[in-house]
Amino acid sequence: MSTELEQRLERALSRLPRPGGDAQERARAAALATLPPVHEPLRHARRTIVLAAATVAVLVAVAAGLAATGTVTFAVRSSKPAPPHLVLPARSDGVAAFVDGRLWLLTRGGARIEGLRASAAALSPHALYVAVGLGRSLVAMAPNGRTAWAHETRGEVEAIAWAPDGLRIAYVVRVARGFELRTIEGDGDHDRLLDTSVRPSRPSWRPDSLALAYVGAGGHVVVYDFGHASRKALRSSTLPWTRGLGSFRTIRTPDATRLVWAHAGREADVFRGGPRVSIRAVDVR
Amino acid sequence: MSRVEIGASVRTVEADVIGRRRSDAQLVRAAREGSRTAAAELFDRYWSDAWRGAYAITGRRALADDIAQDAFERAFSSLARFDESRPFGAWLHRIVVNRALDLLRAERRLVGGDAASRHELVDGGWIAHAADRALLEAVAALPLARRVVVVLRFGIGMTPQQIASTLELPVGTVNSRLARALEELRAREREGQEVEDVH
Numbered sequence: 156m157s158t159e160l161e162q163r164l165e166r167a168l169s170r171l172p173r174p175g176g177d178a179q180e181r182a183r184a185a186a187l188a189t190l191p192p193v194h195e196p197l198r199h200a201r202r203t204i205v206l207a208a209a210t211v212a213v214l215v216a217v218a219a220g221l222a223a224t225g226t227v228t229f230a231v232r233s234s235k236p237a238p239p240h241l242v243l244p245a246r247s248d249g250v251a252a253f254v255d256g257r258l259w260l261l262t263r264g265g266a267r268i269e270g271l272r273a274s275a276a277a278l279s280p281h282a283l284y285v286a287v288g289l290g291r292s293l294v295a296m297a298p299n300g301r302t303a304w305a306h307e308t309r310g311e312v313e314a315i316a317w318a319p320d321g322l323r324i325a326y327v328v329r330v331a332r333g334f335e336l337r338t339i340e341g342d343g344d345h346d347r348l349l350d351t352s353v354r355p356s357r358p359s360w361r362p363d364s365l366a367l368a369y370v371g372a373g374g375h376v377v378v379y380d381f382g383h384a385s386r387k388a389l390r391s392s393t394l395p396w397t398r399g400l401g402s403f404r405t406i407r408t409p410d411a412t413r414l415v416w417a418h419a420g421r422e423a424d425v426f427r428g429g430p431r432v433s434i435r436a437v438d439v440r
Numbered sequence: 441m442s443r444v445e446i447g448a449s450v451r452t453v454e455a456d457v458i459g460r461r462r463s464d465a466q467l468v469r470a471a472r473e474g475s476r477t478a479a480a481e482l483f484d485r486y487w488s489d490a491w492r493g494a495y496a497i498t499g500r501r502a503l504a505d506d507i508a509q510d511a512f513e514r515a516f517s518s519l520a521r522f523d524e525s526r527p528f529g530a531w532l533h534r535i536v537v538n539r540a541l542d543l544l545r546a547e548r549r550l551v552g553g554d555a556a557s558r559h560e561l562v563d564g565g566w567i568a569h570a571a572d573r574a575l576l577e578a579v580a581a582l583p584l585a586r587r588v589v590v591v592l593r594f595g596i597g598m599t600p601q602q603i604a605s606t607l608e609l610p611v612g613t614v615n616s617r618l619a620r621a622l623e624e625l626r627a628r629e630r631e632g633q634e635v636e637d638v639h
Contacts, residue, residue, distance in 0.1 A: 160622060160629075161594060164579070167572040168595035174491035174508070175501070182509035183483050187476050189517035351542055373510040388506055 185373070212323075249282055260285060268296065277315035277324065277357075286324050288312025293326055295343060304316070304343030309335075314357040317341070320364035327355050336369055349379060350386075472519045479516060486529055487512070489596055490536050496591040497540040499580055507543065517627040530606045533596065537588055537607065544584060562579040578628040586621035589614055 241356075249262030253276070260268040262282045274288035284303060287294050293312050295303040310329040318326050318341075325338050336350040336358065352372035359368045371377040375388045462470075462481070470478035490511055495504035515522075515532050522531065579590055592606065593597045600618065604611040 158622075160626060163572070163575055164590065164594040164625075165597075167575050168496060168579075168591065170572065171492050171496055174488060174495075174504070178491075178505040178509070179487055182487065182505070183480065185509055186483055186512035186516045187479055189513050190471065190474065190476060190479055190519075265550065361486055371506070373506050373513065375506065388502060417627075 190249075235261070251278070256284075258287065266296075274311050275313055275315045275326070275357075277317045277318050278326065280319055280321045284341075286315050286317060288315060288326070288327070293339065295341075306339055306343050306346060308337075313355040315359045316360055316367075318360045318364040318367075319362050322364065325358040325360070325367055325369070327353060327358070329355070338367075350377070353377075371429070464605060465524050468519060468522060468524060468528055471516070472522075476502055482528065486532050489529070490532055493533060493536050493591060493596055494540050496595045497537065497584075498544060503540070503543060507536055507539045510539055514539075526605070530598075530602055533592065533598075534606045534608070537592070541584060541588070541594075558593075574629070575625070578625050581628070582621055582624060586617050586624065589617045590621045590625075593618055 244419055251260045256272055258268055258271045258273045258276050260266055260389045264282050266282060266285060276285055278285050287296060291308050291310060292305050293308055295306045297303045308328045312326050312328050313334060314327040315324060321341050323338050323340055327334050334353050334355045336353045337346060337348050339346040356370045359382050368376055369380045371388060377386055377388050379386050379419035467478045467482045471482060491504050494507035496533040498504055511532055514535050577597045579587060587605055592603045600611055600614045
């Protein structure tokens with residue numbers, strides 16, 4: 156027999172608010188998108204057409220970003236580890252490539268790496284150092300190829316992003332049950348866990364190095380603000396296409412203020428920077 | 441089983457057996473075979489409870505949205521590994537609870553302090569009675585492990601056996617956590633009463 160307190164608990168908890176309709180629709184779409192595909196010729200053909208259209212839409216979005224901003228950086232983000240690639244920092248001269256899991260790098264500043272087997276890499280702001288995922292370690296290499304420091308990690312490093320001010324490095328590491336996001340200072344000290352469950356995509360730093368955008372476990376873009384030690388999930392960014400398709404892009408404009416996430420479908424979200432992030436959807440068709 | 445003809449073909453209607461509710465196991469089986477209608481039915485059946493569970497534990501709408509969605513994504517993408525002999529609801533709630541606890545613990549590590557201090561449970565403006573408000577404040581202040589069993593027992597309506605199965609704990613542990621939580625809530629109410637008496 157329940158006591159008076161138990162009855163009051165039931166009554167109080169039964170008055171909890173209801174979930175919002177938007178959240179429900181978003182969650183339903185995301186959940187249904189995780190179902191295994193039905194192997195049916197007609198559906199397969201339809202899916203192929205949709206995928207092709209989606210790819211074109213992404214290319215259009217990227218092209219639009221390029222046209223609008225001149226230089227953009229972008230990262231592939233998916234539920235599977237992104238293929239390793241390297242972005243040269245702005246105003247640095249050099250050549251960088253990943254070929255068959257091997258890193259090739261030559262910069263005007265003197266960095267020279269030839270065919271190093273690595274899981275991920277990122278250059279320091281002036282391309283003087285390169286942070287590389289080697290086995291279960293994150294290693295910073297100096298231009299002369301010497302190891303500046305090495306930090307043992309819990310698993311393979313899947314993605315690395317060096318902050319524009321050079322003081323911090325964000326990296327995604329594979330752990331037993333998924334992927335976690337960590338940061339470490341540019342000198343290899345103060346390794347710190349930022350999020351226990353994320354998608355294995357390259358994080359994107361705000362140009363002032365005080366905030367970091369990454370893809371949370373639920374597929375949302377999450378912005379971590381180092382100034383306030385707070386996280387904010389950007390609600391409209393759930394991308395049902397991220398599973399399986401693995402081809403959506405974030406484009407950060409060089410003027411600091413915008414993070415564009417191009418949906419693989421037909422629209423893009425524009426996230427404005429600053430202390431309060433607001434969201435606006437635009438059609439890029 | 442009722443059937444509906446569509447063109448030349450005869451196929452079982454997804455929501456078949458009109459007027460009879462399909463069991464969770466039937467829906468899971470159909471969803472595994474790719475039926476989005478069956479998966480959507482499972483979603484509709486459990487979304488509200490999953491969300492409310494996440495909300496009652498974390499006390500924040502945004503987190504509850506994330507956790508409930510993430511739980512469904514994880515559950516649906518793992519349907520192939522789901523043990524049909526176990527109830528789907530308990531499995532889903534376990535994912536919700538574990539995810540909520542992971543997030544709150546991570547937040548505590550990152551930000552420090554008790555996440556309950558930012559609990560919206562008591563600030564929602566939807567609570568009609570002051571007594572409810574005081575009680576929910578006390579629930580929000582419970583240690584996480586106790587708060588979870590209270591929410592599952594009195595918010596979701598699970599039996600101690602179901603909670604034990606969901607959290608993979610012995611029933612005795614669930615009962616003792618419930619008993620301690622209730623004891624703590626009563627003690628807080630007594631304290632509150634004494635303060636009122638003094639004033």
